[in-house]
Amino acid sequence: MSISCFNALLLSSCLYLSACNSTVREPPPLTLANHPSFNRINVETEQDIFKLDKTITSQLDAHLTSKRSAHYLANSILSFLLKNGDSSLTYQSGATLSASQTYANLNANCLSLSILAYSLADYLGIKARFQKVHIPEYWAMNKGVNLLTGHINLSIDNALMQTIPATMVYQRDKQLTIDFDPNIRKQRFKTSPLSKEFVTAMFYNNKGALALVNKNYNLAYSYFSAAVEAAPLYSGGWGNLGIVFRQLNYLKEAEQAYNYALLLDKNNHTAIGNLAVLYTLSNRAKQGQQMLKQLNKKRQANPYYHISLGNSELALKNYSQAIKHFKSAYKIDAKLHESHFGLARAYYFTGNIKQATHYMRLAGINAEFNYDKARYRNKLNALKNATALLNH
DSSP: OOHHHHHHTOEEOSSOOOOOOTTOOSOOOGGGGGOTTSOOOOOOOHHHHHOOOHHHHHHHHHHOSOOOOHHHHHHHHHHHHHHHSOTTOOOOOSOOOOHHHHHHSOSOOHHHHHHHHHHHHHHTTOOEEEEEEOOOOEEEEETTEEEEEOOEEEEEEOOOOSOOOOTTEEEETTEEEEOSOHHHHHHOOOEEEEOHHHHHHHHHHHHHHHHHHTTOHHHHHHHHHHHHHHOTTOHHHHHHHHHHHHHTTOHHHHHHHHHHHHHHOTTOHHHHHHHHHHHHHTTOHHHHHHHHHHHHHHHTTOHHHHHHHHHHHHHTTOHHHHHHHHHHHHHHOTTOHHHHHHHHHHHHHTTOHHHHHHHHHHHHHHOOSHHHHHHHHHHHHHHHHHHHHHHO
């Protein structure tokens, strides 16, 4: 798939975090959030997102016998979640849920789990704050749309402690950090604080992304508009609002949204890529291709970029090109299970069951999450059964 096509539907979803620029003096173009061609639909309020129902607070009160140190309470929050959920509590991609909804379905994405943990901490009177985790660009594909993902966690102020027994809690400086992703906990990426308003905007951004994938444009527009209204300096929200406009051929409005996203964050690569695609649709193809070439050059060292390109080629049934991209990712980082899984799929579709089995086994070995390991194990068993039938 060409670079231009890859970026055409690139969407800032599932926690795409953009740094805000406090020096921006141009007022946000909030008129874009009230375009006459769309019917705004009521969405969840911030209170709806963070509210804990009485069942949760009653169970939490029963779980905690005393209010002691922040360290004790942080571990107690996780203990409470595990007690009422199951031992596989970890980040999983999926629907973005409010705090109360997440409690009912604890195997949720990191935004939902962090919102729940924040609300529990707030109920207990603990000072907690959200943090952006500065991870490399990472994409997931949903119904043919590339979704750019990110990650947040929760920080709790705390005095210096000695040992932290909970596997999801670690200490940095004078703070405890609750993080639901084992990869993040291992690598300790740089973090920066996020306001509750920004997290609310990201909640809307995720919900809008799902609506856009399902081509529910009024709902997508409603969520993205809510995002930029909740946090006008949130670059990702403006970028996604631009995507809705572009999909419905409102190119002038799309360009305005993309440009404001880049005014807030010049390193918003998603907005750059989508703006470049827009240029190719409005008689500025040369300028757009130059932007895409520069962006492609910046992303060459990122294995997830090659994986996303491989997934795009798989969707187009260009299996030989997909294999090239997955192998490029493998050369950069041999431990990523996504590249092994991509190779397994590509070889399977070409009829090479032996290679498909080999890479599916490697995917399982390198996977971090139990549900990924189980998924690869099931697929590997299916491949082995298929091989046995062929040999028979």
